[in-house]
Amino acid sequence: xxxxxxxxxxxxxxxxxxxxxxxxxxxxxxxxxxxxxxxxxxxxxxxxxxxxxxxxxxxxxxxxxxxxxxxxxxxxxxxxxxxxxxxxxxxxxxxxxxxxxxxxxxxxxxxxxxxxxxxxxxxxxxxxxxxxxxxxxxxxxxxxxxxxxxxxxxxxxxxxxxxxxxxxxxxxxxxxxxxxxxxxxxxxxxxxxxxxxxxxxxxxxxxxxxxxxxxxxxxxxxxxxxxxxxxxxxxxxxxxxxxxxxxxxxxxxxxxxxxxxxxxxxxxxxxxxxxxxxxxxxxxx
Numbered sequence: 001x002x003x004x005x006x007x008x009x010x011x012x013x014x015x016x017x018x019x020x021x022x023x024x025x026x027x028x029x030x031x032x033x034x035x036x037x038x039x040x041x042x043x044x045x046x047x048x049x050x051x052x053x054x055x056x057x058x059x060x061x062x063x064x065x066x067x068x069x070x071x072x073x074x075x076x077x078x079x080x081x082x083x084x085x086x087x088x089x090x091x092x093x094x095x096x097x098x099x100x101x102x103x104x105x106x107x108x109x110x111x112x113x114x115x116x117x118x119x120x121x122x123x124x125x126x127x128x129x130x131x132x133x134x135x136x137x138x139x140x141x142x143x144x145x146x147x148x149x150x151x152x153x154x155x156x157x158x159x160x161x162x163x164x165x166x167x168x169x170x171x172x173x174x175x176x177x178x179x180x181x182x183x184x185x186x187x188x189x190x191x192x193x194x195x196x197x198x199x200x201x202x203x204x205x206x207x208x209x210x211x212x213x214x215x216x217x218x219x220x221x222x223x224x225x226x227x228x229x230x231x232x233x234x235x236x237x238x239x240x241x242x243x244x245x246x247x248x249x250x251x252x253x254x255x256x257x258x259x260x261x262x263x264x265x266x267x268x269x270x271x272x273x274x275x276x277x278x279x280x281x282x283x284x285x
Contacts, residue, residue, distance in 0.1 A: 133272025
């Protein structure tokens with residue numbers, strides 16, 4: 001079963017952009033995420049209590065797990081949702097965040113002492129090139145967008161958050177109980193998100209059917225499903241192997257959008273998908 005965890009993670013993680021597309025018209029980004037975090041804390045807290053899950057004994061572990069939550073959830077998700085809400089196309093957002101495996105490989109050698117082979121570097125470069133081809137038509141359309149540089153800022157912040165969070169977790173807290181760990185991760189994330197939202201947003205939510213569907217999907221499939229799988233993958237694999245999986249998110253998202261929304265798949269995008277898969281295979285071989 002564990003052999004299917006990477007594929008299942010990619011599939012679930014890729015639906016995050018779809019959930020954002022459904023939900024963001026009805027709520028500002030940080031308000032949307034705050035409601036998501038409240039539900040996750042409640043559900044995982046009840047599960048942890050019902051199953052008597054173990055909590056970390058050392059205060060330092062609480063701190064490390066909380067910091068990973070702030071980086072992976074607070075900074076990354078906050079940046080992605082804000083960028084999309086401000087009008088940055090999802091394709092360009094995916095391309096910016098797609099730099100994460102390359103940055104992680106640089107950090108893995110420097111901070112974790114992981115040896116990154118030449119074959120892995122080649123796979124990471126090919127993977128990023130494939131991602132670029134997949135989203136090339138959307139990126140070309142976005143270059144004429146007014147105030148593009150301002151919209152790129154939260155996406156770049158998200159890139160730094162997911163990269164630093166992956167490396168930090170692998171270095172300081174690779175193993176923790178998924179039930180109690182989720183609660184510890186999301187509590188400081190919720191507090192920080194609410195603090196920023198209270199100063200930057202009206203915090204009004206339109207509780208429509210599409211928003212409720214998007215919220216429940218992001219809570220159950222992403223925050224509980226995909227994040228738990230990500231924690232397992234970080235625990236059991238190298239930082240580079242885990243990071244390379246993020247290259248598969250844009251192609252998978254494009255396929256989902258093609259099926260769900262009838263979006264066009266260009267020949268260049270299909271070539272890019274093949275190149276991305278080959279690059280990830282090289283990086284993880």
